[in-house]
Amino acid sequence: MFETIVDPTVGPAETVERGRPSLAQRPESLAGLRLGLLANTKRNAEQFLADVGRELADHYGIVPVVAVKKPNIVETAPAELMSELTEHCDIVVAGVGDCGSCSASAVADGILLEQAGIPAAVIISDAFTVSANAMADLRNAPGYAYVTTPHPVANLTADGVRARAAQAVPGIVALLTEPVMAAASA
Amino acid sequence: MTSAGTDLVELAKAAIEYCYDQGWTDGLPVVPATAADVAACLATTPHPADEIIGSQPHLGRSVTVAQAAANAIMAGCKPEYFPVVLAAWQAVTHERSSRGAWQSTSGPAPLIVVNGPVRTRLRINYAGGAFGPGFRPNATIGRAIGLIVRNGYGVRPQELEQATQGLPGRWSVCLGENEEMSPWEPLSVVGGVPAGVDAVSAMLIRTVEYIDNRSTDSAEAVLTDFADTLARMGAYVGGPHSSGGLVLGPEHAQLLGNAGYRRTDVQQWLFEHAVRDPAEMAAAGKGEHVGDGPFRMLPSAEAIPIVVAGAANAAMSMVFRPFGWAAWTGRSVPVEWKEQ
Structure with missing residues (x-):
């Protein structure tokens, strides 16, 4: 009846690759694997990941080798940071998605790493699961799994960050070793 | 499909409901756009329909001129507003x-300032009630930007958009500069566009807050009042600085102009006087990175945009609050009209 109404959502030809992204194969054991940390610029993010790295090194025999901070919380990590991670690391932990745009872009980073063959665990604060899931849908990875930590992260003390990181570790280990991704079934 | 039958008013209402059902609106009714509407918009601009005017690579979305046109019509714009919409979008x-900005918890609003003869030609309000409501171009040009974000980029509230509280009138902060009552050159001239040329300037802001000061004829007293609001700690978001600008009512602008202040003098005065004691900052939990001496709350003199708008019927002005750490780029965008 209203066919003559113009659909305002129709843009230029699709720029996103369609089809489900393939996710990286999971290792049987984490021992000896080289770990990359991909932080954003949110307050406490680097510290959170550093603490995660230490926990993983102490308890799982992982070797932290690269720690980078992406310059822009909105966009995915630039190509040079991505290649630094994919060239030198076997697994990556990324985060912390503790704002509107960075939660979505952290998920996008995780999916890009998976597509490059690197198992990744993304940490999102629990206030931002909606935007994280929206990005997963946008990237054709509905059900993409990540680790949540209670919001907020920015106001935690150093001790608070350390405790939070320790809490997140079991979930991170599970994501890096078990085939938990809904999108992996493709 | 509704049971609107052949009653034209019922049909029109059904078309509006259809747009709601598609998820295309910002909560208010939209004007359904047709291909003829889009063509009418395209006839006003030298830009081709399929030109891409914005991209969000991380979302995999881009926006074309034709798509902006459909959204402008939906926002309630007349086709002749479209060149201003495009300039505002570019700005x-x-x-x-x-x-x-579009996904941020801050939920910022574009502050759109129009200069040049187009203000009178399109009746863009720059006098009484410039912040609105009541004037079609002011209300709809800003709204068009919001609909392009929503429908073009797919950024919707409580989905990819994560505004904590949002902002009243987020998509309707569009005003003309009251060049006629300003003691200074148009903002667009500061922004690099020659005087007399239609131009748009824009910043993303988190709020506006008033300064009501009708009780003095001292320029410095009024500036002191402005500096106090500009130095408000709540607007400070850590990092290097907060930022702020002014939409001066004509009375305040003329008081300053008559006292010999140029725009740059006002900026410099405010930069030097909008300071806080680091101890006060610390008491509010914001004492990191503020040093020992009086802490300057604004990034630089040039980064305090000053606009003149409103009526000369009371001495009041607005401070506006830029989003994040951003200061205005200082670049205005000329409005491009298709040569007839």
């Missing part, structure tokens, strides 16, 4: 802060 887009 917003080239502000660095716009990259993350």
Whole structure:
């Protein structure tokens, strides 16, 4: 009846690759694997990941080798940071998605790493699961799994960050070793 | 499909409901756009329909001129507003802060300032009630930007958009500069566009707050009042600085102009006087990175945009609050009209 109404959502030809992204194969054991940390610029993010790295090194025999901070919380990590991670690391932990745009872009980073063959665990604060899931849908990875930590992260003390990181570790280990991704079934 | 039958008013209402059902509106009714409407918009601009005017690579979305036209019509724009919409979009887009703005918890609004003869030709309000409501171009040009973000980029509230509280009138902060009552050159001249040329300037802002000061004829007293609001700690978001600008009512602008202040003098005065004691900052939990001496709350004199708008019927002005750490790029965008 209203066919003559113009659909305002129709843009230029699709720029996103369609089809489900393939996710990286999971290792049987984490021992000896080289770990990359991909932080954003949110307050406490680097510290959170550093603490995660230490926990993983102490308890799982992982070797932290690269720690980078992406310059822009909105966009995915630039190509040079991505290649630094994919060239030198076997697994990556990324985060912390503790704002509107960075939660979505952290998920996008995780999916890009998976597509490059690197198992990744993304940490999102629990206030931002909606935007994280929206990005997963946008990237054709509905059900993409990540680790949540209670919001907020920015106001935690150093001790608070350390405790939070320790809490997140079991979930991170599970994501890096078990085939938990809904999108992996493709 | 509704049971509107052949009653034209019922049909029109059904078309509006259809747009709601598609998820295309910002909550208010939209004007359904047809291909003829889009063509009418395209006839006003030298830009081709399929030109891409904005991209969000991380979302995999881009926006074309034709798509902007459909959204402008939906917002309630007349086709002849469209060149101003495109200039406003460009002005917003080239502000660095716009990259993350649409998804931000801050939920910032574009502040759109129009200069030049187009203000009178399109009846863009720059006098009484410039912040609105009541004037079609002011209300709809800003709204068009919001609909392009929603429908073009797919950024919707409580989905990819994560505004904590949002902002009243987020998509309707569009005003003309009251060049006629300003003691200074148009803002667009500061922004690099020759005087007399239609132009749009934009920043992303988090709020506006008033300064009501009708009780003095001292320029310095009024400036002191402005500096106090500009130095408000709540607007400070850590990092290097907060930022602020002014939409001066004509009475305040003329008081300053008559006292010999140029725009740059006002900026310099405010930069030097909008300071806080680091101890006060610390008491509010914001004492990191503020040093020992009086802490300057604003990034630089040039980064305090000063606009003149409103009526000369009471001595009041507005401070506006830029989003993030951003200061205005200082670049205005000329409005491009298709040569007839």
